[in-house]
Amino acid sequence: MVKPQKFESALKRLEEIVATMESGDLELDKSLALFEEGVKLVRFCSGKLDEAKKKVEILVDKKGTMVAEPFAVDTHSSQDDAE
Amino acid sequence: MKNDGRKIYTVSELNREIRVVMEDTWPDIWLEGEVSNFRAYPSGHWYFSLKDQDAQISAVMFAGVNRLLKFAIEDGGKIIVRGRVSAYAKRGEYQFIALVAEPSGKGALQLAFEQLKAKLDKEGLFDQSRKKPIPMLPQRIGVITSPAGAAIRDILSVISRRFANVSVLLYPVRVQGDEAKYDITAAINYFNKHCPEIDVLLVGRGGGSYEDLWAFNEEIVARAIADSRIPIISCVGHEVDFTIADFVADLRAATPSAAAELVVRNKTELTERVDNLKHSLVRTIRHQLEVYEHVVAHATRSRFLQDPLAVFESRMQDIDTLMHSLSSRAANILESSRHAVSVASEKLHVLSPLSTLQRGYAICWKLPERTIVTDEKCVQRGDEIDVKVARGSFKTRVM
Numbered sequence: 001m002v003k004p005q006k007f008e009s010a011l012k013r014l015e016e017i018v019a020t021m022e023s024g025d026l027e028l029d030k031s032l033a034l035f036e037e038g039v040k041l042v043r044f045c046s047g048k049l050d051e052a053k054k055k056v057e058i059l060v061d062k063k064g065t066m067v068a069e070p071f072a073v074d075t076h077s078s079q080d081d082a083e
Numbered sequence: 084m085k086n087d088g089r090k091i092y093t094v095s096e097l098n099r100e101i102r103v104v105m106e107d108t109w110p111d112i113w114l115e116g117e118v119s120n121f122r123a124y125p126s127g128h129w130y131f132s133l134k135d136q137d138a139q140i141s142a143v144m145f146a147g148v149n150r151l152l153k154f155a156i157e158d159g160g161k162i163i164v165r166g167r168v169s170a171y172a173k174r175g176e177y178q179f180i181a182l183v184a185e186p187s188g189k190g191a192l193q194l195a196f197e198q199l200k201a202k203l204d205k206e207g208l209f210d211q212s213r214k215k216p217i218p219m220l221p222q223r224i225g226v227i228t229s230p231a232g233a234a235i236r237d238i239l240s241v242i243s244r245r246f247a248n249v250s251v252l253l254y255p256v257r258v259q260g261d262e263a264k265y266d267i268t269a270a271i272n273y274f275n276k277h278c279p280e281i282d283v284l285l286v287g288r289g290g291g292s293y294e295d296l297w298a299f300n301e302e303i304v305a306r307a308i309a310d311s312r313i314p315i316i317s318c319v320g321h322e323v324d325f326t327i328a329d330f331v332a333d334l335r336a337a338t339p340s341a342a343a344e345l346v347v348r349n350k351t352e353l354t355e356r357v358d359n360l361k362h363s364l365v366r367t368i369r370h371q372l373e374v375y376e377h378v379v380a381h382a383t384r385s386r387f388l389q390d391p392l393a394v395f396e397s398r399m400q401d402i403d404t405l406m407h408s409l410s411s412r413a414a415n416i417l418e419s420s421r422h423a424v425s426v427a428s429e430k431l432h433v434l435s436p437l438s439t440l441q442r443g444y445a446i447c448w449k450l451p452e453r454t455i456v457t458d459e460k461c462v463q464r465g466d467e468i469d470v471k472v473a474r475g476s477f478k479t480r481v482m
Contacts, residue, residue, distance in 0.1 A: 007220040011353075014360050021367040028375055035368040042361045048220060049354050055250040056239060058230060059273075066273060071253055073236045 007048045014041040095172070102170035105177060109168040114179060115187055116140070118160045129156065133164070133179065141178040148182050154195040156184060163187045192293060196300050199327055203302075208309045214333045215314040217346060220353065221282040223250040224346060225313065227270040230255035233289040234318070234339035241343035249347060252281065258288035263298035271307040271315070284311065285342045286328065287318030299326035308332055318342035440473040447471075450478070 017038045021031060058071035092100075116133030123129050127146025132139045142164065144156070156162060164181035171178060186194045203209065224242070228234040235253060242249055254273060256266035267286065274281050286308065288296070298304060299319045308315050308331045317332035318339040329335040336342035432438060440446070447456040450467040462468070466481045 008218065011219070011357070011360075014357070014364075018360050018363045018367070021371075022363065026371070028371065031368060031371050035364060038360075038364040042357060042364065045357045046354075049357065051248070054243075054248050056253075057251070058253040058255060066254075066277070068252060071230075073239055 007045060010041050010044050010048075014038060014045065017041070094175070098170060098172040098175050101175075101177070102172050105168045105170050111165070111167060113163060113165050114140075114181075115161070115163045118156055118162060119158050121156060121158050131156065131158075133162075141176065142181055143178055144181040144184065149184075152184060152191070154186060154191050155198055161187045190293075192297065192300075196327070199300065199302055199305070200330065203305055203309075203327065203331065208305065209330045213309070217314050217316065217334055218282045221249060221346060223252060223278075223280045223282060225274045225278060225281040225284040226251060226253045227256055227267060227274075227284060227286045228253070228288055228339070229258045232258065234258075234287055237289075237338070237340040238285060238343040241340050242347050245344070245347050252278070257298075259291065259295045259298060264301035264304050267298060268303050268307040271304075271311055275310075275312050278313075281313055283346055284313050284315045285318060285339070285346065286315055286332070287336075287339050287342065288320065289339065290321045290324075296320050296324060296326055299328040301327075304328055305331045316342045316346060437473075440471070443473075445470050445472045 017034050056071050057068040059066040060069050119132045121131040129144040129149050131142050133142050162184050165183040166181040169180050185191045254270040256270050257263040305327045314333040316334045317328045318336040319326045322337040448469040449456050462481050468479050
């Protein structure tokens, strides 16, 4: 649960940094420090965007324990939800 | 039977017969009335009266059947019941035994829906402040729906179209029928308990009738959604259907496809956003560096930095000039001082007694006091006088 929150807060911080730098009025060493932090955040966010692996699974009850197994939608049966 | 031939009943006999007659006459009827005096006993049996404007009758609905009711019977509620008339032989009271009940004027389901909605709303389960935000970049999505229905098919097709890299875990459930509510609740609890990597849950099903969707109006499902730590998006049926689950969920989607769209941000959208931020970052720092370069270049062009000695040299020259003017002024001052001194000494010389003496004058002192004589009256015959002339001095007596 930590990961998605980190992406969002990283993106938010990155936007904050850009806004601060664009507003001007910063001393050079402060700008450089923010730039460095910004670059790290860009790398982090890009990494997260490329990261997640595609996997579709279904939980199957195996003698009381739920086990995840690969799942593929049966495209030929167009049943509606009827049980 | 007594000897005189009359049939004389005992109370028990009469009551028993009354009961039989009643049960034979009204074995299965529909009765409509307004509920009053409703009491639910610990045994689970319900006792109440049904009345209209002019009359009333006692009624009972036993635990075995009242448990199946979807709506609650309340005082003032108008209902239609199906059952039989019977008598409680022991007390000689007759009553209506209800087997089935429905609200009159409204569907039972509709009433149940309204009652539950009011109850949960009052508890605050629908409050906006309770709703959790849906994560922007979910790592793993949990789905609770039928494995064979349109919902899962639509969800997966949207996800693969918009954000190919996300992971999905499906917990298959029945989505209609009486047992569906238990399946759905178990699924929500399972994800919360065993799947810390799941960021968001999609709970729903495809379109259907009001009865088909009923599981999503059940109280246990609503409470499971409310208690879920994982944010839940409900997606039940079509656009116009609103179930209790929709009110309690953190977000409601009109359809399962819409839910998938909500949950899975367009990857290119997010990638683009990060890219734009990266370019802005680089552009601003470059701009700022250019400005500083300009400032530094300007500074190095200044006279001082290019030829620091030149400044000193000109300063030295200034000092020389000052010194020169200082010394000439000093010389002038000296000159005029000398002049003043010589003028003064000239004057002094003229005024000096010595030059007077040289002109033939003498100074006389009366002895022994040695006072200077300026007046003849100050001396008398015999006084000794010391006389000083230009060269030397001598003593003399006054005659």
